[in-house]
Amino acid sequence: MHITIIGCGYVGLTTAVSLAYMGRCVHVIDQNEERIQMLRRSQPPIHEKGLEELLNQTNGRLTFGTWDSFEIKTDVVIIAVGTPSKENGDADLSYVEAVARELGQRLTPQVCDKSTSAPVIVNKSTVPIGSARRVQSIISQHLKERNIVTSISVASNPEFLREGVALHDTFYPDRIVIGSEDTQAAYTLREMYAPILEQTFSAPEFLPRPENYLLPAFIITSPTSAELIKYAANTFLAMKISYINEIAGLSEKVGADIQEVARGIGLDKRIGSQFLNAGIGWGGSCFPKDVQALIHTGEQYGYAMPLSQSAIDVNYRQREEVIKKLQSALKVLRGRTIGLLGLAFKPGTDDLRDAPAITIAERLIELGVHVKAYDPIAMENCRHIHPNLAIEYVSSSTELVNGIDALILITEWNEFIHLPYKLYGEKMRQKVILDGRNALNSQALRDAGFTYIGVGK
């Protein structure tokens, strides 16, 4: 089976590498030549655990190129380009539409002839309802202009991987959702995913099959349902985090401990214990834009979505809370030096899209604070994306703590959990630590003389 994937970002590249590892012939197309050149040298352009190892285990089945290399003899074309937020919260479909136009101009009569079948087109990008139809209509219109008469099938196949564990999630998903009204197209996609659905591949050494892993569900829905499933899933997860953060705020008022509360409610199987870690809230490339896009869809139908909106409001209040807690601990912030431990929106990635660290750094700088920061991998990205943000980047956590008035744990990187905090305290001007992820040993820190501030404790 031949697969073409458009877009070599987190989703496109992870899917490509995984399917090639499992025996599919995969060609990846991206308009970014620099990325393609890197990939041809087996260097992933994004930071994702295991990608580099796996890139070298595809035995020539994985190739890369720009649009000029588009190969018409392909069974499936997967669209995996970005769908960022527009100003009004709607998803910006311009990249997806640009791909549809390219496809409409490149699919040839031979491929579209009735004797051969046209490839199944798949929307893997997160797209609003109606997008499968929109892509289909753009492609068909261009084919018609070229006097090619054929029916093109566009399926929706939302992606649920998480950054940092993208390969794990692709090899061992909970479910694969195909939104299509074309049985043949759904069958082709089932075939494409067969190694994952049946778990017939031999697991890479660094990515063993989790114990008790159950085969993923395969769900065929209408394209609209599939498109909505993606937004509804992300909004539900974001809401779950905002909910526990709301309860964390109340816990602080009444003297409860949010970790005890979360454990107590998470043991109810109907609730589940995942995504109940209270902290400075969610960020990243997906939750913020997807919750907004869902609300925007509601608005287009005159349908208010107050729960989803509250998830956003509570989330941004969490970032403000950090400033309030520092004001309460240090009283005057102007003239202070504060260290940020971590910048990425979560561990395992260098992604800084809507990262809480950026909002918090901006606010502190606005209030006259000198902000220092250390992150094991996201600093370069931060310098690049936010060149005007007056952060002093340092090369280690040891350097970070020198002369600071407070330390904020922003990203719970593993290496930050067991740092020699006692020793660090001696280098700090004031022993104040704000644990934004409730990840540190609060008792040990208090015993070492720190003023420890958690979330919901």
Ligand SMILES: NC(=O)c1ccc[n+]([C@@H]2O[C@H](COP(=O)([O-])OP(=O)(O)OC[C@H]3O[C@@H](n4cnc5c(N)ncnc54)[C@H](O)[C@@H]3O)[C@@H](O)[C@H]2O)c1
């Ligand atoms: N990042 C995630 O964890 C994740 C998870 C699930 C779903 N998604 C969704 O998947 C989609 C892709 O996300 P991502 O994070 O992989 O994006 P990304 O920004 O990392 O990568 C997108 C790639 O597409 C390329 N591209 C854009 N327009 C193109 C065009 N016309 N032709 C060829 N290449 C083009 C870009 O150069 C880039 O390399 C989005 O809709 C996102 O919401 C992302």
Ligand SMILES: O=c1ccn([C@@H]2O[C@H](COP(=O)(O)OP(=O)(O)O[C@H]3O[C@H](CO)[C@@H](O)[C@H](O)[C@H]3O)[C@@H](O)[C@H]2O)c(=O)[nH]1
């Ligand atoms: O209990 C928790 C869990 C997560 N987070 C935060 O939530 C954000 C998102 O985390 P996570 O979901 O692990 O990362 P993403 O890579 O953004 O993955 C989400 O977004 C993807 C893109 O749509 C989806 O595919 C995934 O299923 C969905 O989990 C991060 O800022 C985390 O710090 C918390 O604050 N508390």
